[in-house]
Amino acid sequence: MEETMAPENVTEGLGFTREDFPPGFLFGAATSAYQIEGTRHGGAGICEWDTFAATPGNVVNAEDGSRGCDHYHRWPEDLDLMRDAGLDAYRFSISWSRVMPEGRGRVNAAGLDFYDRLLDGMVERGLSPWATLYHWELPAALADLGGWRNRDIADWFADYVDVVMRRLGDRIDGAAPINEPWCVAWLSHFIGQHAPGLRDIRATARAMHHVLLGHGRAIQAMRALGQTNLGAVMNLEFAQPADDGPEAAAAARTYDAIYNRWFLGGVLERRYPEEALAGLGPHMPKGWEQDLDLIAAPLDWIGINYYTRKLIAPAPGPWPALREVPGPLPRTDMGWEIYPDGIRHFLKRVNALVPAGTRIYVTENGMAASEPREDLSRIGYLRDHLAALRRAMAEGARLDGYFTWSLLDNYEWSLGYGKRFGLVHVDFDTMERTPKASWHALRAALTPAG
Template sequence: MTQRRHFPGGFLFGTATSAYQIEGHAHGGAGRTHWDSFAATPGNVVRAEHGQLACDHYHLFEQDLDLVAAAGFDTYRFSTSWARVMPEGRGAINQEGLDFYDRLTDAMLERGLKPAATLYHWEMPSAIEDQGGWRNRDIANWFGDFTDVIMGRIGDRMYSVAPINEPWCVGWLSHFEGAHAPGLRDIRATARAMHHVLCAHGTAIARMRSLGMTNIGAVCNFEYANPADDTAASIAAAGRYDAIYNRFFMGGIFHKSYPDLALEGLEPHLPEGWDTDFDLIGAPVDWCGINYYTRSNIAAKDGPWPNVQAVEGPLDKTQMGWEIYPDGLYEFIMR
């Protein structure tokens, strides 16, 4: 049996949550988000569930952190809700929201937990969504202003911070596949959202550096793209899938470029002057976080770009129906 002593000195064990999924958004003066609207639209969410109460972490965070500490974790990764801090996304600040994150941070430190913050875990203030959300280039500076407010209050006590959790979900899953809020299926919206997410990432990095903060990184999600068979068509399709899912965001952050296989379909829809934003997007970070879950078995299909489809594979699956493929994590660490 592997035990903690088998890991290198300094290896940290942690657990993580996201604000909208646990806090209870109806409490504490939080503003509306696009997830509130998405969840209220019939057919979008199983059993029409929503985040108004969630786990009531807003009131129970002390007990919740007792559980985290008792489980022996070293660090707790949490996220902040933009709409809790700035209900309209811009302008007026909700002091009750800031006070909550201040108390939450101190409660972690009191229990010996290292606070690891994520600024944005998918909940866009509705007022910002009304102005185009991630499709609007101005969102980079609006997000930077939020960063100044929240990290100006708690940044001095953070162990680490990442601006945006899983950009692929924020950009592609939400604007091309329509599976997450705002639930769009529009390639122009997708291209702009994917690019502007990275502009916001870079802006937040710069704002936190100006506050004197360190240990700032990027958290991307990755999915191993496995060709469904050895045909040239499936191999090419898996390459396109990999470029969109894994290489687009990493390319922007670490190489100041986007992969050609992604630009094949996205470039006509990117905003004017997109290729002048890479110095902002590629602001140096201190670490890269890897969120890895599964692989997809990719084949080609007829239709417009990217003309890819996932087909069922032979491996054991999780309750979510995701193939269990730990080798993919090794692949991404090595890559």
């Protein structure tokens, strides 16, 4: 691991210290299995991202997660990086296709052994383990059976979760079944940008419901094992009308219904928004209303993943009849506008929805930036979003922790290895890790002087 020189741009830093947050507030970093582990080793099965990437045109350079960041072998170094940055917790994911290569039946002992070693390594370094049970690597054998379009996936998923938690649950401090259900359902089945790459409204309606049914069944399975501190992780995106007209306002409400209120409403309010049912309702599985009690089973915490806002305008054509309009704000390398006040908005919004006592975490927040060392833009992004969160807390909103995305530069799905979200630079030829200035700035904020 190559150390950056003490960067001058850390002088201003992130604008906070631990003392600016409540006692017990967690600071962590997040990753996902398929993006960093590398699937060539340890008996991992083929997942739908492997087949999606092997189809020409789906992924930049047809890159897949077979090499990732070689976290499978380099995990001790990566955990050291988190410990040395002064972080409290690691939000990681467990690969379904590594644990159960066919999605059902046979359990891969080497896969569970890997996560055993990883969890023991976290505990040894004083890092609190926070597990995501599904971060998009659906076993290809289950994709062959319809994947998230098939209602049976909720039971398959619950069986997998049971296998994982019986072996690993004793060291997991917090768990969420599914990362970013909007990506699993809408982005993957309506827009077609992620695996399985469909553009089908009927498939979308079923995936939108079954992903939440899978969440509910997984929570049920973990509660049956006595697992505690269970939550849900939603990616939320701030939608604003592109102009002052009523048509733009209606389009923005529809976007918000699809992106945000469908998942928050299902899990927290036992209902789906009418603006989304206007398009999805005719294609929903029969009797879906009877699943809402299971979907809305009580949770201990809610996680917010936030990156950007969108300006929304009406568009001709069938539902949802909307389009995104480029906005005037600075953008990340993903082309996403930088809008820190959106994270303040969602923290207050989620506070208003959850039952009293429910903990709230920012479980992902970060930016893609190509600056390998200077990293000024990432430092500014983190500083401004944490400042917005502190304003919300000063206004009475509860927040119990903050996880930045991501510890490492990694595989960015359909964009391959070109978009760098990491606090730590990864040379994908040598796999050498180099902490960026943002890593140093975070360490300076979290580590007591002297």
